[in-house]
Amino acid sequence: MFTDAPNFDVRDYLRLEMMPHFLCPGCGHGIALRALLWALHDLAIDKDKLAIVSGIGCAGRLSAYIDANTFHTTHGRPLAFATGLALARPDLHVVVISGDGDCLAIGGNHLIHACRRNLKLTCLMLNNEIYGMTGGQVSPTTAETRLTTTTPLGNNEPSFDACALASAAGAGFVGREVTRHVPKLKELMKAGLEHPGFAFIEVLTDCTEVYGRKNELGSSPEMIMRQKSDMRPSAYRNTVDTPFHPTSLPTGILMQNDRPEYGAAYRRAAALAAAKGAKK
Amino acid sequence: MNVVDKARVKPAAKLLSGNNACALGAVAAGCRFFAGYPITPSSEIAERLVTLLPQAGGVFIQMEDEISAMAAVVGASMGGAKAMTATSGPGFSLKQENIGYAAGAEIPCVIVNVMRGGPSTGMPTRPSQADVMQTRFGSHGDYPMIVLAPASVREIYSETIRAFDLAETCRTPVILLYDQVIAQSSETVALEPPTTPRAERKWATGPREEFKPFAVGPDGIPAMAKPGAGYRVHTTGLTHSETGFPSQDPETVNRNLGRLFSKLERHREQIDSWEAVQCDDADVVIVAIGISSRAARRAVEICRASGVRAGLFRPITLWPFPEAPLCAATKNARAVLVPELSIGQLRLEVERLLGRDKVEGLHQFSGEPITPAQIAARATALASEA
Numbered sequence: 001m002f003t004d005a006p007n008f009d010v011r012d013y014l015r016l017e018m019m020p021h022f023l024c025p026g027c028g029h030g031i032a033l034r035a036l037l038w039a040l041h042d043l044a045i046d047k048d049k050l051a052i053v054s055g056i057g058c059a060g061r062l063s064a065y066i067d068a069n070t071f072h073t074t075h076g077r078p079l080a081f082a083t084g085l086a087l088a089r090p091d092l093h094v095v096v097i098s099g100d101g102d103c104l105a106i107g108g109n110h111l112i113h114a115c116r117r118n119l120k121l122t123c124l125m126l127n128n129e130i131y132g133m134t135g136g137q138v139s140p141t142t143a144e145t146r147l148t149t150t151t152p153l154g155n156n157e158p159s160f161d162a163c164a165l166a167s168a169a170g171a172g173f174v175g176r177e178v179t180r181h182v183p184k185l186k187e188l189m190k191a192g193l194e195h196p197g198f199a200f201i202e203v204l205t206d207c208t209e210v211y212g213r214k215n216e217l218g219s220s221p222e223m224i225m226r227q228k229s230d231m232r233p234s235a236y237r238n239t240v241d242t243p244f245h246p247t248s249l250p251t252g253i254l255m256q257n258d259r260p261e262y263g264a265a266y267r268r269a270a271a272l273a274a275a276k277g278a279k280k
Numbered sequence: 281m282n283v284v285d286k287a288r289v290k291p292a293a294k295l296l297s298g299n300n301a302c303a304l305g306a307v308a309a310g311c312r313f314f315a316g317y318p319i320t321p322s323s324e325i326a327e328r329l330v331t332l333l334p335q336a337g338g339v340f341i342q343m344e345d346e347i348s349a350m351a352a353v354v355g356a357s358m359g360g361a362k363a364m365t366a367t368s369g370p371g372f373s374l375k376q377e378n379i380g381y382a383a384g385a386e387i388p389c390v391i392v393n394v395m396r397g398g399p400s401t402g403m404p405t406r407p408s409q410a411d412v413m414q415t416r417f418g419s420h421g422d423y424p425m426i427v428l429a430p431a432s433v434r435e436i437y438s439e440t441i442r443a444f445d446l447a448e449t450c451r452t453p454v455i456l457l458y459d460q461v462i463a464q465s466s467e468t469v470a471l472e473p474p475t476t477p478r479a480e481r482k483w484a485t486g487p488r489e490e491f492k493p494f495a496v497g498p499d500g501i502p503a504m505a506k507p508g509a510g511y512r513v514h515t516t517g518l519t520h521s522e523t524g525f526p527s528q529d530p531e532t533v534n535r536n537l538g539r540l541f542s543k544l545e546r547h548r549e550q551i552d553s554w555e556a557v558q559c560d561d562a563d564v565v566i567v568a569i570g571i572s573s574r575a576a577r578r579a580v581e582i583c584r585a586s587g588v589r590a591g592l593f594r595p596i597t598l599w600p601f602p603e604a605p606l607c608a609a610t611k612n613a614r615a616v617l618v619p620e621l622s623i624g625q626l627r628l629e630v631e632r633l634l635g636r637d638k639v640e641g642l643h644q645f646s647g648e649p650i651t652p653a654q655i656a657a658r659a660t661a662l663a664s665e666a
Contacts (some may be wrong), residue, residue: 015514018525047512048508048509048510048512049508051359051507053355063514064514064516064525064526067512068512069505069507069508069511069512069513070512070513070514070515071355071358071514071515071516072514072515072516072517072518073351073354073355073381073517074351074377074378074381074517077347077348077351077377077378079348080343080347080348080349080351080352080355081351081352081354081355081358082355083315083341083343083348083351083352083355084313084315084341084351084352084353084354084355084356084357084358084359084363085355085356085358085359085507086355087313087339087341087352087356088312088313088339088355088356088357088359088360088361088363089359089360089361089507089508091508092359092507092508109344109345109348110344110348112344113343113344113348266339266341269334270333270334270337270339271334273331273334273335274334274335274337277335
């Protein structure tokens with residue numbers, strides 16, 4: 001038994017009837033899931049008051065494994081569903097689980113506006129640089145030159161720095177961590193969960209089956225060990241000076257501010273309007 | 281005192297547009313969440329609700345696009361709020377994805393589609409009735425849909441209320457469909473607040489261990505677990521079993537998808553609504569909705585004044601289509617005329633029920649409403665041919 005968390009038993013937060021899970025051997029999503037459940041445990045967040053909203057893809061499937069109020073929504077839209085849920089039910093703790101394709105490609109518009117709006121939500125983007133569920137197509141975070149089923153000659157599109165994007169769009173909290181450092185990842189998630197506004201957390205995780213294998217990145221342990229050293233393809237040949245890959249990216253809390261939270265601000269204004277309406 | 285309470289005290293006659301009546305009807309029905317995106321000719325609904333909802337303790341939000349507006353409505357309803365969005369053609373196309381989700385996951389909500397000319401951006405300020413089939417079949421896959429088609433300002437108010445009631449009773453999305461003319465024309469109406477109690481959602485009760493989110497009683501409607509009530513269930517757009525978790529077991533899929541349709545069939549008495557005017561002795565029955573039905577009503581008067589026996593059949597619930605009432609209303613008619621602002625969508629449904637020989641369309645998609653004179657002339661010709 002893992003001894004880094006003596007009081008935490010992951011089974012208390014999982015729907016054990018859903019096991020075995022469907023993630024591939026070596027997939028990093030399980031590590032991210034455990035870190036989230038650990039963070040929720042540390043913060044003593046009531047499972048009955050916890051809503052997990054996920055999109056489509058490998059990351060989207062995680063909601064079904066969590067013993068909470070879980071909503072598996074449509075591709076790219078979990079932030080939009082969560083916006084409605086959180087506004088209608090400010091008593092709930094709403095956490096969004098999304099992937100790089102879900103959050104940055106089909107859901108990119110919702111991400112930037114969720115950042116700008118700063119409604120209290122915690123958004124975890126599990127970035128494995130690939131569309132895993134559909135068999136390994138290029139995603140907005142696939143590093144340049146990588147081989148995928150839709151980039152057989154090597155990816156020639158620059159990738160997104162999701163945290164820079166979220167910061168620029170005005171998120172109240174932005175952070176990044178790798179699945180290699182589970183306690184650090186858990187601490188980052190705790191900080192995000194406690195932030196009063198919109199928190200965006202990018203988790204760098206590995207897809208061994210349809211990404212690592214095709215790019216000869218080694219076994220799952222090897223991929224994890226390289227998260228902080230060298231994820232760069234050997235035949236690296238792009239012309240962009242600061243390409244996306246973990247070694248070039250900072251981790252930890254990258255941005256935190258005290259911009260007004262949207263929901264509370266709305267409720268204050270609504271109460272004023274209601275009082276004004278009653279006087280008439 | 282808010283506007284709705286004022287109306288309760290003294291229902292005075294007011295000059296009101298259809299879109300404003302829709303907003304008032306929504307609040308009277310218990311709507312407490314609206315998410316939308318600006319689009320002509322439906323924006324007045326949002327512009328009215330932005331004031332009404334906070335006064336009623338509700339939430340209004342303008343989202344970043346049509347897709348997210350629909351998603352936010354479904355999300356709010358999953359949280360327990362009666363929720364609505366409003367849009368028009370191009371926005372309605374974008375909303376189809378999450379309308380399908382609401383149908384599959386059985387999330388109550390109301391979607392208003394104010395029809396304007398299409399395809400694509402089309403004619404934003406001109407009326408159309410060319411979304412008749414899209415309201416029924418707009419999202420992918422097999423699912424049923426309730427669509428209500430009011431034809432006046434007063435009826436928009438009452439049908440908006442009925443839309444929320446049916447959404448909650450049948451745990452399903454309901455579409456309110458009307459055209460730009462009805463939406464933006466003003467009529468003097470004294471809106472009577474509903475005297476009957478509103479339908480409320482069937483919430484899960486009893487111990488968590490025994491609760492299955494999609495197990496159903498005799499009415500075919502599963503009780504919904506309110507987040508926070510301790511049930512901690514899973515909701516998904518994947519086909520699912522009674523447990524709520526994904527399933528592709530053929531028998532389970534058949535049972536649950538089949539129930540989506542049968543639950544509406546079991547509530548047809550509440551769902552069905554239509555108006556038949558002078559159909560009993562009519563040689564020609566005119567079948568129309570929305571602004572075309574307003575013209576048809578006048579056309580019936582014109583015809584009758586000149587001795588032509590014409591009648592009007594008006595589906596108020598458009599989908600599921602009132603099949604039996606249409607057949608009954610047209611059984612003595614020698615011809616059936618379908619005037620509509622499209623190339624022929626309502627006509628297809630009428631033909632399906634009555635056969636092609638008896639049915640003729642009067643189609644106009646120029647962005648101009650069909651006039652009573654046009655309909656009366658065609659009905660008169662049909663009466664003499666038949």
